[in-house]
Amino acid sequence: MSKSVARLKSMKKVADKVTHNSKLRTNIPAGMAAAGPPLGPMLGQRNINIAAFCKDFNERTATMKPGIPLPTRVKVNSDRSYELIIHQPPASYFLKQAAGISRGAMEPVRETSGKITYKHLYEIAKIKSKDPPLEWKPLKEICVMLIATARTCGIEIVKDLDPKEYGEFLQERKKVIEEQKKQLQEKREAKMLRTA
Template structure:
């Protein structure tokens, strides 16, 4: 009988060590963590001190341009403390910055939203290789991943880029984006009229 009791106690110790909490995975703008929605409720559900977290996050990201989206991973400890891991901005953010655009293509297969050079791609891959999830991946693999992300954004990768031609392309693209925004707004208004 005592053997089975000892076995149950050892199993209970193992069960106590199992962590059933889920990691919080979200993007938070650099230096702009605030206790209000949507971040506040997500942290509150996990019993994290929201004002302390916001202060900690904003201090850690003080050297980064405010508003840049940072993928953040938060793991909760049983004593209400947490482990905070802040990644580099998403690949799509870097690609759009390098291309000089604010948004990707609505239909990436049919339209080109911007262009970047192979040098841009390599520089972005070097930055992204600092992410904990990409630590042990070779640069070639990260470049391949970035090419796929660029395609989904409608960004074309070229060997060389003429600044004057690209400036003209961006001006034409700006007009196309404005037209797309108008069409989307008209669709929203038509949908609201149907549901009213």
């Protein structure tokens, strides 16, 4: 009997050492962390001081252009302290910036939303290689990942890009986007009429 009691006590000591950390994964715009939804409730559920977190995040991202989406990882400790890890902006953000577009293609297989060169791709890969999940991956693997992301955005990767031709392409693309927006608005209105 005493052996089993001693065993239970030792097991209890092991169980007491287990910590249950809460993790939060979200995108927060640079310099724009605010106590309101959706960030405030996520932090509140994890017992983090919302005002202190927002101040900390905004100070750490003050040198960046406001509004850039930043993948953020927050590890919450049992004493309400936290570890804040801010990654580089998503690959799709960099690809769209390099292509000079604000949105990707609605149908990436059928349409091209923009174009970038292999040099752009390589430079983006170098930036993304600083992210903690990617820092041990070779640049070649990161480039392959970026090519896949570019395809889902409808961005074509080319050897050379003529600025004049590309400017004309972007002007034509604006017309296509306006037409797509118009079609989406008509679909929404038709759906609202059916549900009313």
